[in-house]
Amino acid sequence: MSRTHPADCLARTQALQHAEALCAARGVRLTPLRRRVLELVQSRTEAVKAYDLLAQLSTEDHAAKPPTVYRALDFLLEQGLVHRVDSLNAFVGCNHPDTPHAAHLLLCTQCGRVQELHSDALDAAIAQAVGATGFVTHHARLEVQGLCADCAAKAGQTD
Ligand SMILES: [Zn+2]
Ligand SMILES: [Zn+2]
Numbered sequence: 001m002s003r004t005h006p007a008d009c010l011a012r013t014q015a016l017q018h019a020e021a022l023c024a025a026r027g028v029r030l031t032p033l034r035r036r037v038l039e040l041v042q043s044r045t046e047a048v049k050a051y052d053l054l055a056q057l058s059t060e061d062h063a064a065k066p067p068t069v070y071r072a073l074d075f076l077l078e079q080g081l082v083h084r085v086d087s088l089n090a091f092v093g094c095n096h097p098d099t100p101h102a103a104h105l106l107l108c109t110q111c112g113r114v115q116e117l118h119s120d121a122l123d124a125a126i127a128q129a130v131g132a133t134g135f136v137t138h139h140a141r142l143e144v145q146g147l148c149a150d151c152a153a154k155a156g157q158t159d
Helices: 006-026 032-042 050-058 066-078 120-131 149-154
Strands: 082-085 090-093 104-108 114-117 143-146
Touching: 006 032, 032 050, 032 066, 032 090, 050 066, 066 082, 066 090, 082 104
Parallel strands: 104 143
Antiparallel strands: 082 090, 104 114
């Protein structure tokens, strides 16, 4: 499902411009390849795998060897411009990369849409529950699988 609304296009352009401004402010370089990889990831609401990016880039004139694409993805991860979806071994764009954050991810198994979930209450609950075991958490990020609101409504499972 790749629906494109004008509003999405506008938001995407703004997101790219925002990413450029962020990188400039941080003194890091959003090279043409890094920018294109970001654009490809942001153009989808579902998570994108590295080999899909490679396939796409190889049809363009970027010299996209696997290590180059992985390095570009590493850069985008470091800058918080994309998030890794561990359970899918894929990547999704972040809409608010200004402050580094570990987002919980809601994965729709129907349409593939990935949404970020930020919840202080959830973070606190995890910290408390894990802390009680003596385990020292480095990072705790949930990936929740299910149906997004749209798909749940279509499936009549809104209750
Ligand atoms: Zn994010
Ligand atoms: Zn969905």
